[in-house]
Amino acid sequence: MQVLEVLRPLPSAENWTLEGLNTYASVADALKTEQCNDSVHVFYPKKLAEMAARFLAGFRGTNLYAVKANPHPAILKSLWQAGVRDFDVASLREVELVSKTLPGANLYFMHPVKSRQAIRHAYAMGVRGFSFDTLDELIKIEEETSGAADLKLFLRLGVAVQGAAYELSGKFGAPLDLAPLILRRARLSAQRLGVCFHVGSQCMRPDAFADAIAQAAGVLKSSGVTLDLIDVGGGFPVAYPGMEPPALEEYFRVIHAALDANGFNDTETLCEPGRALVAEAGAVAARIELRKGADLYLNDGTYGALFDAGVPEWPFPLDLVAGDERALSNDVIGYRAYGPTCDSCDKMAGPFPLPADAREGDWVLFEHLGAYGLTMQARFNGFYSETLVAVC
Ligand code: PLP
Secondary structure (H helix, E strand, O other): OOHHHHOOOOOOHHHOOHHHOOEEOOHHHHHHHHOOOOOEEEEOHHHHHHHHHHHHHHOOOEEEEEHHHOOOHHHHHHHHHHOOOEEEEOOHHHHHHHHHHOOOOEEEEOOOOOOHHHHHHHHHOOOOEEEEOOHHHHHHHHHHOOOOOOOEEEEEEOOOOOOEEEOOOOOOOEOOOOHHHHHHHHHOOOOEEEEEOOOOEEEOOHHHHHHHHHHHHHHHHHHOOOOOEEEOOOOOOOOEOOEOOOOHHHHHHHHHHHHHHOOOOOOEEEEOOOHHHHHHHEEEEEEEEEEEOOEEEEOOOOOOOOHHHHOOOOOOOEEEEOOOOOOOOOOEEEEEEEOOOOOOOOEEEEEEEEEOOOOOOOEEEEEOOOOOOHHHOOOHHHOOOOOEEEEO
């Protein structure tokens, strides 16, 4: 077989469409038919539609999908088909990708630190929502949009809350004692003025959102300005092994109650879910290339889609798909895994509970990796995969 037959060509954004995806009845069918040399990304369209419906029906404001969680055009188009019209973008590339894939989408540039070119081009491409957490960034936005009168400006607050498995408060967010001053200044240039925050990813406590909303109310009171928008960010969780959060609807209930209790009844509300919208709609199948005792050498790793399995040692629901027709053993052992690159830190401690007879050619299926999987891939050592198949 020619090497070019086993290395998949890099698809361009235009032909990454749902219509272009090969669709299978099961992951095993997909792996058998695709005969892929790289790991395989799996997309469960029904699950995505179900999660989008839960957010659209349950959250009382606008749902901005955090594109960073999974920017694949098939995901973007499926969300659009499910009714999602608003997108949180972090970079100019994401602005371009979403604008090109979904020309009618409303984009919000919610990264609090942007380059001047990114602001300028994004505004020219129709973006009106921008976040910032300093006066300097606010001034950058004003200058690069030539003092535009149609901006939705969101001050990102550095709220202090507990309960997230992935802290996101260390890097961004205006200190709460400085926020009133920045808000007063922003009121002068914003057509619609908002605050936003992020309670941290995989937030296990609905009350963390209520705490953050109360802190936002405190800032607003000290500032004396009127607020048009409150964006409660992302952070909605997913059930992973050992992490069983309350139902999504409980988060909505707590958030709505906190908004009402803090005087935000009439304030336009937004949220920015990434993980909870797409995680369960995807999986990654990584092939075992070699087994050494309880160590599995896989064709994907921490420089690829399995960053979260290796670096923060995130637990994923697992399955093993036999590479041949054999019935797998019912005995389970805990494995350690290594990714395909030369780097010693390309390892995943696990332990990954899998059948005791796992062997070369079998595929380890990491479920709930529709978020922060495909998007985390580097191309180190030439290992990456852009093979996405749909399983219905
Ligand atoms: N919004 C912003 C500004 C973020 O930085 C992130 C994640 O980093 C998200 C939304 C999505 O968060 P999550 O995937 O936890 O819902």
